[in-house]
Amino acid sequence: MRPSQRIRALTFDLDDTLWDNRQVMVDTENGHYAWLDAALANWLAGAGRPPTRRFAEHFPLTNYVARRQALAAAHPLRRGDFTWLRREALATLLTDYGLAAGDAERWAEAAMQRFLALRHRVTPYPEVDELLTRLSRAYRLASITNGNVDVRRLPLATHFPVAIAAGELLAPKPHPRPFLTALAQLNTPPARALHVGDSWRDDVAPARRLGMQAVWIATEAPARPLPPGVHRLEHVRELPALLDRLEE
Numbered sequence: 307m308r309p310s311q312r313i314r315a316l317t318f319d320l321d322d323t324l325w326d327n328r329q330v331m332v333d334t335e336n337g338h339y340a341w342l343d344a345a346l347a348n349w350l351a352g353a354g355r356p357p358t359r360r361f362a363e364h365f366p367l368t369n370y371v372a373r374r375q376a377l378a379a380a381h382p383l384r385r386g387d388f389t390w391l392r393r394e395a396l397a398t399l400l401t402d403y404g405l406a407a408g409d410a411e412r413w414a415e416a417a418m419q420r421f422l423a424l425r426h427r428v429t430p431y432p433e434v435d436e437l438l439t440r441l442s443r444a445y446r447l448a449s450i451t452n453g454n455v456d457v458r459r460l461p462l463a464t465h466f467p468v469a470i471a472a473g474e475l476l477a478p479k480p481h482p483r484p485f486l487t488a489l490a491q492l493n494t495p496p497a498r499a500l501h502v503g504d505s506w507r508d509d510v511a512p513a514r515r516l517g518m519q520a521v522w523i524a525t526e527a528p529a530r531p532l533p534p535g536v537h538r539l540e541h542v543r544e545l546p547a548l549l550d551r552l553e554e
């Protein structure tokens with residue numbers, strides 16, 4: 307490849323690209339809701355108002371999920387702002403449970419603090435730290451996530467001088483804005499950047515539309531041949547070998 311066309315920047319999705327996110331989400335979802343249920347029952351009992359039915363009995367987890375979906379449908383621009391959706395859903399459920407508006411807000415906020423603490427208990431794949439250390443010597447690196455992980459709270463932060471929280475931009479992937487924001491901050495045109503992610507819809511397709519190259523992390527082989535500029539890897543650990551091939 308001619309030096310003028312070399313890939314200069316790499317952008318990374320986080321969840322299910324740099325770590326396995328499924329169990330983290332299950333533990334976080336159950337954990338913060340159970341915490342809220344117990345802490346709220348304690349508080350009400352302490353205030354001399356022990357509840358006849360506990361919060362999670364009155365509103366099981368499924369109600370919370372449904373409330374978030376309804377809010378996302380009613381506020382399309384907030385669709386990717388998962389932290390807002392959760393806090394808002396909790397506050398309205400707590401109000402419906404009988405809490406005063408101020409108390410509902412306060413408890414929703416406390417539950418979200420708990421949520422975010424649990425959400426950040428992610429374990430990157432063992433190869434990731436060394437991989438990013440190596441890549442950062444040759445490329446500019448950014449993270450682009452729709453999730454509510456604040457990369458600055460993770461040890462991995464040192465590898466990402468640019469970290470884009472797409473939900474907070476009110477433009478979740480596949481919207482081009484988080485990609486263009488990252489590329490502007492990396493001072494790199496799309497043609498000289500490569501995005502790595504596990505979602506065809508949210509990672510690969512928008513990167514390609516902008517003229518970036520894309521790596522699709524997918525364990526199963528695709529049914530059809532991939533379009534030009536898209537490379538499939540089973541695991542992010544295979545990235546350096548692919549980059550070596552592309553730079554030949």
Ligand SMILES: [Mg+2]
Binds near residue numbers: 321323505
């Ligand atoms: Mg992902």
